[in-house]
Amino acid sequence: MSSDSEQIWQVHDRFLELHSRWMTLIGEHLQDHQGEILAYWRIEKADSVIVLPIQDGQILLPPPSYRPGVGQVTLDFPGGRVSEGQTLAQAAIATLKRELGIEAANITQLIPLNTQGWAVNSSFSNQKLYGFVAHIDNTKLRSELVAVTYSVTLAEVQDLLQNLTCVQCRAVFLEWWLNFKYSNFQ
Incomplete structure (x- = not known):
């Protein structure tokens, strides 16, 4: 019943x-x-991927971008839509290339945070969000594409969380933090 x-x-x-x-x-x-x-x-909408890139214990973020919907510039992780016929991993790799100039060969590990997709759903929007963590080798990255970095320390993790206003970026970040890094901060 x-x-x-x-x-x-x-x-x-x-x-x-x-x-x-x-x-x-x-x-x-x-x-x-x-x-x-x-x-x-x-x-x-097409499903989305958000990638949390890490290189040498530093979380990498592209330059802040203007968000028309909220009318301000925000700090976000690299993200994008999954094109038709594209796998989730291919979308994550393409996003890193487009937003941070990171080549696929420089990604040493690409870890999905979720395989089912989180529903980003309201009565007016419907899509799934997939999160990834990408570990990047020691390749020198272009400074104009990597605008902000945060160390993987408790103090900087808390600072980053204060500066992320996008709920989707926060969800990916918190999932990573709780599942992969929480034990390091105890």
């Missing part, structure tokens, strides 16, 4: 589906568990 909150709502009709290369906008009427018809709008 399922409760009301566990019942799946039924799609009554789809009154709009608008595709672009970045997203699909969908308008639907859904029938809830009480039989009421509700109008819902949502956006479907």
Whole structure:
């Protein structure tokens, strides 16, 4: 026996589906568990990857970038969309190349933080987020692409956490910190 909150709502009709290369906008009427018809709008986007790059005990970040949605410049880990036909690892490697100039040959280890994808979902957005940790060899990186570094120490980890406002970057960072580094700080 399922409760009301566990019942799946039924799609009554789809009154709009608008595709672009970045997203699909969908308008639907859904029938809830009480039989009421509700109008819902949502956006479907390609899944995303965020990569936490580490080189010689330093977390690497690209220059802060302007975010139109929040109207400010923010500090973020390298991230991007997973293109059709691309594996998650290929998307992570391409993201590191694009944002930090890191070649695939310079990645000594690429560790997925999650294999199922975390739902980045609201009534208006729908995608999955995959996190990776990339260990980078001692190759000299271009200073104009690596704008900020943080040591893997408790004090700097706390400082970085204070400076990350993107909830997706924070989720990847905290997952790494709890699963891979927490025992080093005790």
